Amino acid sequence: MGKTCTELFAGLDCTVLGNPDDEVSGIAYRSDRVRPGDAFFCIVGMTTDGHSFAQDAIDRGAKVLVVERKVYLADATDVTEVVVSDTRKAMALAAANFYEHPSKDFALVGITGTNGKTTTTYLVEHMARVAGKRTGVIGTVGVRIGNAQEKTAHTTPESPDLQKLLARMRDERCDVVAMEVSSHALDLERTWGTTFAVTAFSNLTQDHLDYHHTFEAYFEAKARLFSKGYPARRVICIDDKWGNELLRRCSVAEDSIVTTGFDSSAQIHPVDVSYEPTHTSVTLDVRGSRYSFDYPLVGRFNVENVMCAFGIGLQLGFSADVIVEALEEAPQIPGRLERVKASHDGGVSVFVDYAHTPDALEKALSSIVALTPGRTICVFGCGGDRDASKRPIMGRAALAADHAVVTSDNPRTEDPNAIIADIVSGMAAGAGRFDVQPDRRAAIARAISMAEPGDSILVAGKGHEDYQLVGEKTLSFDDRVVAAEELERAFGDQVDEPVSGD
Ligand SMILES: CC(=O)N[C@H]1[C@@H](OP(=O)(O)OP(=O)(O)OC[C@H]2O[C@@H](n3ccc(=O)[nH]c3=O)[C@H](O)[C@@H]2O)O[C@H](CO)[C@@H](O)[C@@H]1O[C@H](C)C(=O)N[C@@H](C)C(=O)N[C@H](CCC(=O)O)C(=O)O
Ligand SMILES: Nc1ncnc2c1ncn2[C@@H]1O[C@H](COP(=O)(O)OP(=O)(O)OP(=O)(O)O)[C@@H](O)[C@H]1O
Ligand SMILES: N[C@H](CCC[C@H](N)C(=O)O)C(=O)O
Numbered sequence: 001m002g003k004t005c006t007e008l009f010a011g012l013d014c015t016v017l018g019n020p021d022d023e024v025s026g027i028a029y030r031s032d033r034v035r036p037g038d039a040f041f042c043i044v045g046m047t048t049d050g051h052s053f054a055q056d057a058i059d060r061g062a063k064v065l066v067v068e069r070k071v072y073l074a075d076a077t078d079v080t081e082v083v084v085s086d087t088r089k090a091m092a093l094a095a096a097n098f099y100e101h102p103s104k105d106f107a108l109v110g111i112t113g114t115n116g117k118t119t120t121t122y123l124v125e126h127m128a129r130v131a132g133k134r135t136g137v138i139g140t141v142g143v144r145i146g147n148a149q150e151k152t153a154h155t156t157p158e159s160p161d162l163q164k165l166l167a168r169m170r171d172e173r174c175d176v177v178a179m180e181v182s183s184h185a186l187d188l189e190r191t192w193g194t195t196f197a198v199t200a201f202s203n204l205t206q207d208h209l210d211y212h213h214t215f216e217a218y219f220e221a222k223a224r225l226f227s228k229g230y231p232a233r234r235v236i237c238i239d240d241k242w243g244n245e246l247l248r249r250c251s252v253a254e255d256s257i258v259t260t261g262f263d264s265s266a267q268i269h270p271v272d273v274s275y276e277p278t279h280t281s282v283t284l285d286v287r288g289s290r291y292s293f294d295y296p297l298v299g300r301f302n303v304e305n306v307m308c309a310f311g312i313g314l315q316l317g318f319s320a321d322v323i324v325e326a327l328e329e330a331p332q333i334p335g336r337l338e339r340v341k342a343s344h345d346g347g348v349s350v351f352v353d354y355a356h357t358p359d360a361l362e363k364a365l366s367s368i369v370a371l372t373p374g375r376t377i378c379v380f381g382c383g384g385d386r387d388a389s390k391r392p393i394m395g396r397a398a399l400a401a402d403h404a405v406v407t408s409d410n411p412r413t414e415d416p417n418a419i420i421a422d423i424v425s426g427m428a429a430g431a432g433r434f435d436v437q438p439d440r441r442a443a444i445a446r447a448i449s450m451a452e453p454g455d456s457i458l459v460a461g462k463g464h465e466d467y468q469l470v471g472e473k474t475l476s477f478d479d480r481v482v483a484a485e486e487l488e489r490a491f492g493d494q495v496d497e498p499v500s501g502d
């Protein structure tokens with residue numbers, strides 16, 4: 001399936017230096033992955049400049065170079081150069097052209113916000129299935145087409161990878177695809193040229209300031225999904241000021257926006273909520289109609305995710321009955337307040353959760369505390385090579401537990417003890433209520449050794465991850481498996497202990 005330069009760059013302001021009828025057989029943005037016949041996009045990145053790999057790309061058979069400045073390659077007279085003002089945006093549009101705009105052939109739902117994206121995509125997927133649709137999911141836990149699951153490098157893939165994936169979903173005849181749209185993706189134009197049926201915003205709290213530098217820049221990246229470049233039906237949670245700001249800016253007809261939130265001014269809001277250890281009972285007011293139902297997810301923040309999913313369902317044209325039926329049997333989201341299953345637990349409940357931001361940690365902890373008759377112990381750390389400014393704030397947030405064990409998350413190339421020191425610098429107010437154990441397994445074991453029947457342990461930060469990134473190495477590590485093993489080790493000989501079910 002080749003495309004001429006003319007077809008590839010349709011709709012793009014560019015200068016073609018060479019033959020516009022040249023055929024391109026693929027799109028590449030990493031020189032070492034170029035295949036003969038590809039167009040190579042030279043991207044000015046944060047660490048290096050893709051223009052300096054142009055010769056390498058040609059040596060590997062690239063026929064077209066897309067550049068922001070002409071590279072004048074001496075021995076490459078048969079190579080066409082296409083000059084554009086922004087190679088990332090050009091690549092995204094060319095990728096959409098190359099795969100013939102797959103996102104126009106099904107209903108694509110894009111969800112952005114600091115927390116809640118993965119959870120909401122899973123709820124939307126389930127809802128669409130209950131409505132009889134074929135589904136796809138793209139996000140942090142990976143990609144799913146129907147029931148087939150694959151791992152991916154990014155939450156939101158780079159534009160050529162994304163369009164290729166969307167084309168596969170079209171070929172598999174997906175009707176509804178739910179996709180997480182990260183702030184990096186919006187800033188780096190990974191989704192440019194993609195057509196969304198519905199876009200949704202969950203919330204904005206601190207994360208990724210290493211990349212965006214300011215909160216405002218972080219918001220502006222998210223806000224792009226609600227700008228004229230991405231026309232769609234909208235679902236906006238208005239519980240924070242950023243949701244309200246988005247609502248104010250939205251230039252689409254008012255009846256194409258659904259607002260959600262705890263505030264009664266939201267079109268979807270709760271009038272009654274009861275938080276139980278294994279489920280939640282809600283009565284939602286949905287544009288004046290009331291729906292009472294139970295769903296098998298816990299915690300206050302999941303009420304927001306459920307309302308967001310409800311709004312998305314309405315925007316997709318599903319009936320409220322189908323939406324409620326789906327939510328009543330919502331799936332366990334991997335690693336999101338997931339209760340660890342162990343044959344012996346000594347009456348101690350261990351939850352694994354992906355809280356890796358201050359807000360998520362605060363909310364996950366308050367949800368567990370509210371459900372726990374005894375004490376709550378929190379095991380957590382922070383990722384290396386990521387926003388360091390959130391570390392002391394997460395340290396402070398963890399003091400909402402009765403006791404915290406500070407440990408390693410994914411240290412990546414940083415010194416684990418230096419990350420822990422950053423966290424602990426925010427915990428002065430909790431002297432005596434936390435300790436430090438850099439080895440994550442030992443930290444989980446320590447929390448279990450401290451726990452009494454009726455206590456809960458929150459193991460936060462890594463959720464569904466089945467690995468730990470230490471230096472350049474990827475080690476096998478799954479909080480759920482390790483916690484189950486450590487529970488077994490601690491309580492395995494107490495054969496008469498009751499096992500808490502879920
Ligand atoms: C911060 C960030 O997102 N960086 C992305 C960015 O990297 P960059 O600008 O530094 O690129 P660069 O390394 O300078 O290279 C410039 C160009 O030269 C090319 N190159 C480079 C070396 C070479 O040998 N040959 C070559 O052609 C590169 O492919 C690139 O096109 O562009 C690269 C591809 O063009 C991405 O792979 C890279 O993602 C990095 C690996 C990353 O870790 N991103 C994470 C933080 C991310 O995107 N996370 C979000 C989720 C966040 C959330 O949870 O909310 C996600 O959506 O996954
Ligand atoms: N609506 C919400 N508000 C605040 N915190 C939430 C919300 N939903 C989930 N969380 C918390 O954030 C964590 C991550 O949730 P989820 O994976 O759904 O979010 P995400 O936006 O996909 O995150 P990421 O940016 O890492 O992909 C959960 O484990 C939970 O602790
Ligand atoms: N998508 C998030 C994941 C963080 C998960 C945490 N375990 C870490 O490694 O920091 C990020 O890239 O910031």
Ligand SMILES: [Mg+2]
Pocket residue numbers: 117118139140141155180
């Ligand atoms: Mg996610």
